[in-house]
Amino acid sequence: MKRLFVKGNEAVAMAAIEAGCRYYFGYPITPQSDIPEYLSRELPHLNGEFIQAESEIASINMLLGASATGVRAMTSSSSPGISLKQEGISYMAGSELPGVIVNISRSGPGLGGIDASQSDYFQAVKGGGHGGYHIVVLAPSSVQEMYDLTMLAFDLADIYRMPAMVLADSVVGQMKEPLVPNKRPVADLPAKNWVVRGKGDGEQRVVKSLFLGDGELEAHNWKLHRKYQELKARECRWEAFQVDDADLLVAAFGSTARIAKTAITMAREEGLKVGLLRPITLFPFPEKAFLDATARTKKVLVIELNTGQMVEDVRLSVARDAEVGFYGRPPGAGSLPTPEELLEQIKRTIEV
Amino acid sequence: MQQVFKRPISLKDVQTHFCPGCHHGTIHRLVAEAMDEFGVQGRTIGVASVGCSVFLYGYFDIDVVEAPHGRAAAVATGVKRARPDSFVFTYQGDGDLAAIGTAEIIHAANRGEDITVVFVNNTTYGMTGGQMAPTTLVGQKTSTSPYGRNQHKDGAPIRMAELLAQLEGVAFSARVAVNSPRNIIDAKRQFKKAFRYQVEGKGFSFIEALSACPTNWGMNALAANERVGTEMADYFRLGVFKNTDNL
Numbered sequence: 295m296k297r298l299f300v301k302g303n304e305a306v307a308m309a310a311i312e313a314g315c316r317y318y319f320g321y322p323i324t325p326q327s328d329i330p331e332y333l334s335r336e337l338p339h340l341n342g343e344f345i346q347a348e349s350e351i352a353s354i355n356m357l358l359g360a361s362a363t364g365v366r367a368m369t370s371s372s373s374p375g376i377s378l379k380q381e382g383i384s385y386m387a388g389s390e391l392p393g394v395i396v397n398i399s400r401s402g403p404g405l406g407g408i409d410a411s412q413s414d415y416f417q418a419v420k421g422g423g424h425g426g427y428h429i430v431v432l433a434p435s436s437v438q439e440m441y442d443l444t445m446l447a448f449d450l451a452d453i454y455r456m457p458a459m460v461l462a463d464s465v466v467g468q469m470k471e472p473l474v475p476n477k478r479p480v481a482d483l484p485a486k487n488w489v490v491r492g493k494g495d496g497e498q499r500v501v502k503s504l505f506l507g508d509g510e511l512e513a514h515n516w517k518l519h520r521k522y523q524e525l526k527a528r529e530c531r532w533e534a535f536q537v538d539d540a541d542l543l544v545a546a547f548g549s550t551a552r553i554a555k556t557a558i559t560m561a562r563e564e565g566l567k568v569g570l571l572r573p574i575t576l577f578p579f580p581e582k583a584f585l586d587a588t589a590r591t592k593k594v595l596v597i598e599l600n601t602g603q604m605v606e607d608v609r610l611s612v613a614r615d616a617e618v619g620f621y622g623r624p625p626g627a628g629s630l631p632t633p634e635e636l637l638e639q640i641k642r643t644i645e646v
Numbered sequence: 647m648q649q650v651f652k653r654p655i656s657l658k659d660v661q662t663h664f665c666p667g668c669h670h671g672t673i674h675r676l677v678a679e680a681m682d683e684f685g686v687q688g689r690t691i692g693v694a695s696v697g698c699s700v701f702l703y704g705y706f707d708i709d710v711v712e713a714p715h716g717r718a719a720a721v722a723t724g725v726k727r728a729r730p731d732s733f734v735f736t737y738q739g740d741g742d743l744a745a746i747g748t749a750e751i752i753h754a755a756n757r758g759e760d761i762t763v764v765f766v767n768n769t770t771y772g773m774t775g776g777q778m779a780p781t782t783l784v785g786q787k788t789s790t791s792p793y794g795r796n797q798h799k800d801g802a803p804i805r806m807a808e809l810l811a812q813l814e815g816v817a818f819s820a821r822v823a824v825n826s827p828r829n830i831i832d833a834k835r836q837f838k839k840a841f842r843y844q845v846e847g848k849g850f851s852f853i854e855a856l857s858a859c860p861t862n863w864g865m866n867a868l869a870a871n872e873r874v875g876t877e878m879a880d881y882f883r884l885g886v887f888k889n890t891d892n893l
Contacts, residue, residue, distance in 0.1 A: 317728055343727040347720070348753035355717040355750070359693070359724025362711045367728070385714045490709035490725070492689035492732045500703045502694070502712035 295474050302440040302467045303328035306396055306460065307336070309444035310368055312478050315394070316342030317367035319356035321349055321375060324408045325464040326398035329370040350375040354382030354395070361386070361393040362501040364489035366448055370396035373414050374405065376422070383457055384423030387518070388503030390488075392451035394444070395429075396460045398467040401625030410463040410549055411625030415603035418461045419577040426515070428522050430458035430529070431576040433547040437471035443574070449481040450529060454521055455488075461576060463599070465549035465630070522578070531574040532583045536562065540569030542644050543587055545608050546597040547573050550631075554597050557636035568640055576604070584611035591616075595643045597636060598622040599629065619643050654678035656687045658707050667867025669857035669874075670698060672824045673766055674705055676834055676855075677737065680841040681708070686733040693722045695747075697739040698772045716747025719754035722761045733844060735762040741771045744780040744804050751810070755850050758815030762844045762851045765806060767882065768859040776862030780804045783881055788862070803881065807854040811887035817849035819888040823856040825874040829884070836886065839893045848891055856882055 300308070307329050310318070318333040330346065337344045347353040353369045360367040371379060376397045386393055397418065401411035418431045430450045432443040440462060447458035490499050505511040535555060537543060546554040551572040561568040571587055573580050588594060594616055596605040605620045612618060621639045623629045653659060656678035664670045681687050690708045694700050696715035703710035713721040718736035726734045743751050743765050751763065770788055771777040778791040781803045785794040795803075811819040818840055822833035836853055843851040856878050858870035865873065 317724070319724065345723065345727065345757075348749050351717065352720040352723075352750050352753065355714060355720035356724035356727070358713070358717075359711060359721035359726075360728040361724075362721075363691070363725055363728040363732075365728045367724070381714055382717070389712070490691045490711055491729065492691060493707070493709050494688040498703070498707055498709060500710045500712070502703070502710070504700060504712060 298473045298475060299470055300437060300473050301328055301470050302437045302462065303398060304332055305437045305441040305473050306370070306444045307332035308475060309441040310394070311336060311340065312475065313366060313445045313448040314478065315366040315368050315448060316340055317360045317365055318342070319345045319347050319353040319360070319367070319369050320371065321347050321353055323372045323375045325400060325467055326370050326372045326396065329396060350378035351381065354379040357393045358382055358386050358389070358391060361391045362490050364486040364491070368394040368396065370398065372397065373399045373402050373411070376414065376417070380423035383429060384425050384427060385503050386457045387427035387429060388425060389501050390455040391457070391501065392455055393457050394447045394451055394460065395457055396444070397462070399461065399463045407626060408464065409625055409627050410465040410599060410630060412463065412548060412550060412599040413603070413625050414461065415576065415598070415600065418459055419579065427518060428577050429456055430454070430525065432458065432460050433574060433576050434460065434462050434466055435548050435551045435572065436466070437469065437473050440466060441473055442476060445478055449479070449483065452483050453481070454525060456521065461548070463549050526578040526581070529575060530578050530580040530583065532580040533570070533572040533574060534583070534587070535570040535572070537569030537571055537587050537591065539567050540591050541567040541593065542640060543591045543594045544568060544570045544597060544640065545573070545584070545594055545604070546570065547576060547604060550597055550599050553631055553633055554636055556633040557640060560633060560637050561640050566640065566644060573604070579607045579611065581611040584608055585613055588613040588616035593643060594618045595640065596620045597631070597639070599625060654682045656681040656706055656708060658705055660705065662705055663701060664698065665861040667858055667860035667870050669768070669824050669855070670766065672830065673764070673855050673857060674702070676824070676837045677735070677764060678706060679834060680837040683838055684841055684845045686845065689731060690733040690735070691725050691729065693718045693725065693734065693736040695736065695738040695742040697742050699737050699739055699766065702737055716742050716745070717750055718742065719747065719750040719759070719763065723754050723757070723759050726759060726761050735764060737764045738766070739772065740765070740767045740769065740779045740781040744806050752813070755810050755852065756813045756815045758817070758849045760844055760847060760849060762840050763853070765852065765854040766857045767806070767854055768857040769803070769878065770859050770862045772859050772862055776859070783877060805882060807852060807887050810852050815850055816852060816888055817890045818843045818851035818893070820886040821854040821856065821882060821884050823874050823879060823884055825856070825858065825871040839889070842893050843891070
């Protein structure tokens with residue numbers, strides 16, 4: 295297999311094409327603009343459509359329309375733009391529409407800055423729009439994962455008929471690494487017998503999220519809830535690095551997990567038994583992996599590039615007698631922690 | 647005996663939820679007749695908006711996607727780009743299209759999307775109970791303009807058909823009314839033109855229909871009909887503002 299040397303954002307765009315996505319709708323925003331730039335160049339040669347929309351709101355609704363016809367389609371943006379897309383994401387979740395949304399997140403709140411940040415965790419995994427729904431959230435920590443998880447996002451979206459988000463940041467989006475452009479995996483995809491197509495002589499089909507009949511909306515929401523339970527049972531993904539003999543378990547996702555891994559390797563060199571549990575699916579959150587790992591390892595240190603978001607899900611997942619500590623910094627210029635800084639925190643946690 | 651009048655095949659045989667004297671039913675019929683005329687029912691994907699018209703999937707026997715408030719033109723863009731062989735129309739009210747959806751309609755029109763937009767202007771938010779709309783006439787009292795629309799505070803009502811006609815991407819733009827047999831006959835002609843533009847792949851077509859909302863205007867049906875032809879038509883002039891191919 296050939297190896298390429300590409301940016302994380304380019305890997306997302308390449309994976310989308312490999313996954314059969316031919317429709318992209320977006321609006322420029324740093325630090326994700328490589329994605330629309332790449333696709334505006336490539337999609338016209340593939341009988342696809344690229345639209346630079348008037349806003350992120352319009353982009354997500356174009357995605358809604360295209361997805362309703364059954365094609366694979368995507369949009370991408372960064373934090374402030376993802377906020378604008380929340381209305382459409384809620385409607386897509388309510389209408390059970392697949393579709394991939396990529397968030398190369400930046401720091402906030404407000405206009406914030408363009409630095410790497412993990413402060414959109416809550417927004418992504420807790421349902422960023424109204425109505426109490428979830429979407430699939432995947433957190434790549436390498437260029438290879440940007441590629442592989444983007445393809446997985448398309449499959450999970452189609453299988454569960456719901457939006458799927460790739461949540462990364464400018465570190466993973468902007469860095470260049472070797473990439474093996476894998477072929478699209480074979481997935482057992484359900485037939486899309488619900489798409490609007492023009493009814494012909496068949497039955498009318500309606501894609502909607504309005505349910506006004508007695509009991510209709512409650513039944514619909516229970517159906518969505520069962521889907522989320524099914525996701526939790528079947529689709530959790532995580533990486534376990536040196537956890538079997540660990541006295542301390544570090545939990546981190548995305549770019550932060552890479553720095554944590556370096557710190558853990560440094561700790562191991564000093565004879566400290568430290569391991570890493572890295573959630574790859576943020577929703578569904580790998581609750582059982584944390585419960586199992588904390589059956590033995592009773593100390594957990596959660597590290598995030600925010601002031602504490604994923605730590606809440608870790609606390610809900612671990613064994614009752616496990617202690618969960620947190621180290622993080624709010625986003626902003628120069629906020630990326632160094633491996634030495636994290637090693638210091640690891641040592642401090644072990645000593646307590 | 648010869649049958650001279652019947653239900654268009656694109657309409658279902660059901661009762662609507664519309665209030666007595668409301669013009670949505672007539673406008674639905676004109677849309678259905680235009681679909682029948684060109685035989686596009688089987689390849690039509692309608693885009694419903696938010697407001698009284700959201701239930702159009704209950705009345706039209708066609709596939710439908712429901713759009714968030716104001717976003718119908720963006721949803722229709724996604725549908726049409728993904729399925730260029732389908733016939734795609736949106737059906738939107740004045741709050742939906744001319745307030746919250748202004749960016750979406752202007753840019754879909756400017757891109758010259760090959761879709762048809764049916765715009766129902768009744769100078770009020772009907773579904774939510776008669777609040778001030780972007781098309782509410784100056785001086786008109788509504789539940790959120792209890793002293794009458796004040797041009798210096800609220801701006802003047804927006805004339806969408808004229809505004810969109812300015813854009814290069816728009817092939818056809820017209821305003822009709824359905825308050826009298828004569829106006830309905832003319833409206834029917836304009837609806838067919840609007841649909842023909844898309845059937846022939848000639849670009850974005852826009853048709854604005856002045857509509858009565860007796861319930862929220864606090865009028866009976868006759869008085870509401872009268873208002874459409876007088877006060878409303880005085881400000882919102884009926885006519886064709888763009889017809890690029892002289893269809």
